Amino acid sequence: MTLLEVHGVSKSFRGVRAVDAVDLSVEEGRIQGIIGPNGAGKTTFFNLVAGAFAPDAGRIVVNGRDVTGLSAHRVARAGVLRTFQLMRPFATMTVLDNVTVAAMSRTRSRRRAQDEASEVIDRIGLTRWRDSVSGALPTAALKRLELGRALACRPRLLLLDEVLAGLVPSERQPVIELIAGLRREEGMTLVFVEHIMAAVMQLSDSVLVLDQGRTIASGTPAEVTSDPRVIEAYLGEEPTVAGA
């Protein structure tokens, strides 16, 4: 079943076409990567799918329902959630309370929300930080917390915005495995924007490549990374972006 269908979405900011007639179709239970050089339009595309901005043109359908132009809140209720590159937990609240607040979006029972939050915290490997104030967490734990807050809402489609950014290489693989497990064990559908190519290669069933707002390639990780248009688009970028 197709969970996400994006038809020809476009968005301009003061004359700059940040996203230009982009199509994407994601089947349920698949992992879709989105890559592209800086300024390619990846974050804007996420914002359009998550309802942060309405597109100037095009249509977004989630689980057969047209969500084009709906608010982020309503898109979330349709089952689409995103994480943010810059984490936004409540710094003075504990990890447990932060995840409980997210779980409260699904239940009125604080007790049940707390139980679900505890499960999520174990799932994402934050058990030892459970009662710590979020502001005291190191970056790697904060990244997991951001993921946990999204998972507590039990999304059907999770949009991950550079979850590996800011992590040192040894911290990346466990997070990659955590993400792979979400699909394998829970059948979650994921769309992720990522600069770390090793993660894109390992996780993605399919990759969409944007450059200057347009789709320049789409296919398996091996197909897109050997595509001359993709190689050309990345020329001049930091080697860690193109080849890490």
Ligand SMILES: Nc1ncnc2c1ncn2[C@@H]1O[C@H](COP(=O)(O)OP(=O)(O)OP(=O)(O)O)[C@@H](O)[C@H]1O
């Ligand atoms: N809110 C905004 N107002 C004005 N211009 C914007 C806004 N958001 C994005 N843009 C512009 O749209 C274009 C695409 O930006 P976007 O952040 O979507 O790219 P990106 O691929 O996510 O880049 P990066 O990899 O650097 O995060 C850029 O030219 C950017 O300056």
